[in-house]
Amino acid sequence: MEGFTPWPPDLEARYVAEGYWGASLLGDVLRGEPAGLALVAGDDRLTYAELDRRADRTAAGLLRLGIRRGDRVVLQLPNTAGFVVTFLALVRVGAAPVLALPAHRESEIRYLCELSEARAYVCAENDGDFDYREMARALPVEQVIVDGDPQEFTALAGVDADPVEAPRPEPSDVGVFLLSGGTTGLPKLIPRTHRDYVYNLEASAGVCGFGPETVYLVVLPAAHNFALACPGILGVFATGGTVVLAPSGSPDDAFPLIERERATVCAVVPPIALLWLDAASWSGEDLSSLELLQVGGAKFAAERAAEVPSDLGCKVQQVFGMAEGLLNYTRLDDPPELVERTQGRPLSPADEIRVVGEDGAPVAPGEVGELLTRGPYTLRGYYRAPEHNARSFTPDGFYRTGDLVRELPSGHLVVEGREKDQINRGGDKISAEELENHLLAHPAVHDAAVVGVPDPLMGERTCAFLVVRHTAPTLRELKDFLRARGVAAYKYPDRVETVEGFPRTPVGKISKKALAATLS
Ligand code: J2J
Numbered sequence: 025m026e027g028f029t030p031w032p033p034d035l036e037a038r039y040v041a042e043g044y045w046g047a048s049l050l051g052d053v054l055r056g057e058p059a060g061l062a063l064v065a066g067d068d069r070l071t072y073a074e075l076d077r078r079a080d081r082t083a084a085g086l087l088r089l090g091i092r093r094g095d096r097v098v099l100q101l102p103n104t105a106g107f108v109v110t111f112l113a114l115v116r117v118g119a120a121p122v123l124a125l126p127a128h129r130e131s132e133i134r135y136l137c138e139l140s141e142a143r144a145y146v147c148a149e150n151d152g153d154f155d156y157r158e159m160a161r162a163l164p165v166e167q168v169i170v171d172g173d174p175q176e177f178t179a180l181a182g183v184d185a186d187p188v189e190a191p192r193p194e195p196s197d198v199g200v201f202l203l204s205g206g207t208t209g210l211p212k213l214i215p216r217t218h219r220d221y222v223y224n225l226e227a228s229a230g231v232c233g234f235g236p237e238t239v240y241l242v243v244l245p246a247a248h249n250f251a252l253a254c255p256g257i258l259g260v261f262a263t264g265g266t267v268v269l270a271p272s273g274s275p276d277d278a279f280p281l282i283e284r285e286r287a288t289v290c291a292v293v294p295p296i297a298l299l300w301l302d303a304a305s306w307s308g309e310d311l312s313s314l315e316l317l318q319v320g321g322a323k324f325a326a327e328r329a330a331e332v333p334s335d336l337g338c339k340v341q342q343v344f345g346m347a348e349g350l351l352n353y354t355r356l357d358d359p360p361e362l363v364e365r366t367q368g369r370p371l372s373p374a375d376e377i378r379v380v381g382e383d384g385a386p387v388a389p390g391e392v393g394e395l396l397t398r399g400p401y402t403l404r405g406y407y408r409a410p411e412h413n414a415r416s417f418t419p420d421g422f423y424r425t426g427d428l429v430r431e432l433p434s435g436h437l438v439v440e441g442r443e444k445d446q447i448n449r450g451g452d453k454i455s456a457e458e459l460e461n462h463l464l465a466h467p468a469v470h471d472a473a474v475v476g477v478p479d480p481l482m483g484e485r486t487c488a489f490l491v492v493r494h495t496a497p498t499l500r501e502l503k504d505f506l507r508a509r510g511v512a513a514y515k516y517p518d519r520v521e522t523v524e525g526f527p528r529t530p531v532g533k534i535s536k537k538a539l540a541a542t543l544s
Contacts, residue, residue: 025094025198025452029260029405029413033423035398041251044374044400045219050199051116054223056236056264063299064285065105065164065269072264076459077108082113082327083190085116085183093118093191095142096135096201098165100124100156101146103246103269105181106171108257110146111246113183113206115200115218118193119143122201123247126151130159130510131462135210137165139408140201144474146180146458159510169521196218201407202249204348205453207426207444209461213407216348222262223349224401227371229259230287231353232316232341238265241287243273244451249347250291250320254283275303279311286313291343293321293451301335314338316356320345320367321451322483323439329364337433342367344439349402350375352437362424366436368428375399378422379431392440395429404439413418447476447486450515454486459515463488466505469498473526475540488517489526489539496522 031039039045045153049133056062058073070078074487077087091097092495097114099121101107114121122140124133132273137145145165147156147171151390151459157175160168168177180246193199195218204212216224232255233242240260244251246269252258260267268285273296282288292300297319304311320343332340342351344367371379380386380394387393398421406411427442457472464473476484490496497505502515527538 025215027408028198029403030196031404032449035421039333039374042374044223044372045195046222047195047219048222049115049218050221051083051112051193051260051315053258054079054112054499055263060236060264061266062261062452063108063269065103068105069121070105078109079112079116080187081184082109082180083116084119084185084187086113086119087188088185089169089178089183089191091119092142093157093193093197095119095143096122097279098122098124098136098140098145099247100133100145101126101171101247102126102148102151103242104148104171104272105516106148107246108267108281110169110171110180110284115193118191118197120198120200120215123203123252125245125512126249127512127514129154129247129507129512131161132510132512133159134163134510135251136203136213137163137214142171143167146171156178169423170425193218195222199393202408202507203346205448206458207446208412208455209457211410211458212412212453214397214403215407216403220349220401220432221258223257223372224349225253226262228253228255228264228351228353228481230317231355231371232259233356234263234265234289236264238289239268239285240265241268241270241281241290243270243278243323244291244293250318250343252346253541254291254318254320254343254345254351255293273299274410275299275307279303279309281305282311282314283309285376288313288317289316290314291318291320294319294324294328294483295450297324297332298481301328301331304335312337316341318343322448323367326364330360336401340364344437345367346425348425350397350399350410350425351401356437358436362432362436365438366432367439369435369437370397370399372399372401376422376466377400377431377435377437379429384418390430392428392430394443395425395427397425398422415478445510447474447484449476449484449486449514450482456517459486459488459511459517462509462511463490463502464507465509466497466502468492468494471526473534473536473539475536477519477540477543483520487517487519487521487540487543489523490523491525492522496520498544
């Protein structure tokens with residue numbers, strides 16, 4: 025596929041020879057007993073046989089609409105059976121889903137459609153007051169498929185036909201596009217091949233002990249790498265367990281489902297873990313089925329991790345992952361010290377790790393440096409982004425994560441900070457440059473610098489420092505402005521400060537450290 029950077033032939037040969045890459049496809053992950061319960065979503069309860077059949081019929085319906093192997097389709101659905109069925113149908117056809125989050129709005133979705141030259145866009149009716157169909161009218165795609173009342177578009181329920189023979193994708197094909205958290209003005213797409221993502225989810229399921237008895241509650245957006253494949257929904261399907269979709273991670277939504285479905289494992293971001301720790305003491309629900317809470321996406325404090333076994337009655341696992349690839353997990357049999365104080369160690373024996381200083385040379389063992397990595401499930405380049413790739417990868421193909429870590433003798437990593445210009449707002453990633461560009465479009469804004477400020481619940485919140493012309497816009501006005509521009513709400517600043525000018529580093533760049541320091 026044009027715009028996709030393959031692994032070099034020597035590494036490809038090694039990953040195949042050593043068994044990391046096999047012949048299975050993302051569409052073949054349904055490996056549970058046909059009569060076993062695969063998916064619980066709202067009132068839907070689907071066995072493996074039923075889910076398999078629905079995915080096949082939807083795949084045939086997509087082919088009938090002219091969607092083919094090698095196409096891209098922007099998929100934006102919440103945690104519903106429609107998401108799971110459409111995802112499986114697309115990967116079976118070999119049309120790569122571009123996984124947008126339900127929170128994305130026109131600015132993000134239009135860009136994804138354009139960059140991927142998507143053949144179709146799949147959406148829900150609405151998200152609260154927001155009507156996706158209205159947005160869809162302005163998008164540059166031939167076909168819009170709606171899970172619900174389609175208005176003038178195609179209903180997902182009608183994308184249905186008797187299964188037919190069609191060309192199958194190759195394991196080396198791009199199977200799915202994930203979204204990068206982003207550090208630049210525009211978001212980046214991460215191409216994941218069938219074989220690298222199948223390895224990602226199968227190896228993760230192994231490390232996390234998933235099997236037919238697993239009942240996995242999904243509270244993060246299903247389109248997020250963590251909930252989808254680490255081991256996530258696909259890791260459950262590959263090992264024969266049951267996936268239960270929750271609309272959100274709030275204890276009001278999640279706890280009754282844990283009790284009713286006897287959920288055994290769940291993946292959350294730290295703010296959700298903190299809410300659960302708090303709510304467990306007063307909620308009436310029976311959470312005794314929970315065996316494992318995976319926490320990742322942002323740093324989880326050691327003190328809070330230590331409270332999980334006593335307060336929630338289950339093991340905790342720290343996960344330091346990235347949609348780009350590399351996953352670090354604390355192991356289920358690691359001693360409490362490592363589980364509480366580290367963010368885990370690499371999933372694969374073939375993951376290569378370098379911790380380097382500013383000069384690019386490895387730091388002394390145990391010192392803090394930037395984490396670089398390559399391996400059998402870490403991308404070699406963002407999709408259609410040659411200039412950005414030249415900066416984001418070393419000449420020998422290591423991905424520069426922008427994360428500052430310390431490596432312990434056991435191989436476990438401790439995340440110590442970040443070098444990239446990004447805000448991690450409770451696991452939601454915000455590119456400072458992207459938000460600054462939106463703010464600069466406001467008529468009263470002369471200059472803008474966005475920084476993260478520490479927050480006890482979210483880890484960080486977003487503060488926009490503005491140099492203004494005439495009168496300063498209020499936070500409310502800025503949010504309205506960003507909403508009108510079609511920016512996802514999680515990117516709105518939490519706070520705005522007006523300043524006369526920005527502190528600079530010796531080389532003349534805005535010093536975000538100095539700016540953040542003015543708040544404390
Ligand atoms: C500190 N920072 C972390 C952690 C991610 C599993 C879990 C998370 C993600 C994810 C994911 C962190 N402590 N435990 O895809 O499969 C920050 C780092 C990292 C970035 C990646 C998964 N876990 N981070 O968060 O692509 O800065 O993936 O580089 O959204 O999140 O973000 P994202």
